[in-house]
Amino acid sequence: MTSAQAAAEGATQPPALTIDALGKKCPIPIIMLAEQINYVPRNAIVSVLADDPAAFTDIPAWCRLKSHHHVGSHELPGGGWAIHVRRNY
Template identity: 45%
Template structure:
């Protein structure tokens, strides 16, 4: 866990059980609502999210600050929204 993730997210997107592209679509909506500097945690069970979330971050100027096992078969992705 990074120092950013230790502070806690500004928003959490629960995309468990949702298939590609829904986790990234929901992340995009949350990022747009919060704006630059916000921390969004995405919980996803779709294996494609391991590729999709980092690719989305690179394309949109966001930073993937942490990835960790959420303990229930999901992975937590902490994304710092870019400007």
């Protein structure tokens, strides 16, 4: 699977796990993600719900540093984002 295919698939693939980090300040949402991504199988999607503006930048940056894949971030109707990450290894 190429990374482009994986990215396209990730955009529609439902998350295997949703982490509710709403109301939590960075770095807590990232700490939760780093721990819980290990609970899902490889190539599965973890969705982090967060409303700290730092999470919007920091979760994609964490993916880059940790070689996971940031699939996309979607705004939530009540404020904040659902930030989707695919476990790469």
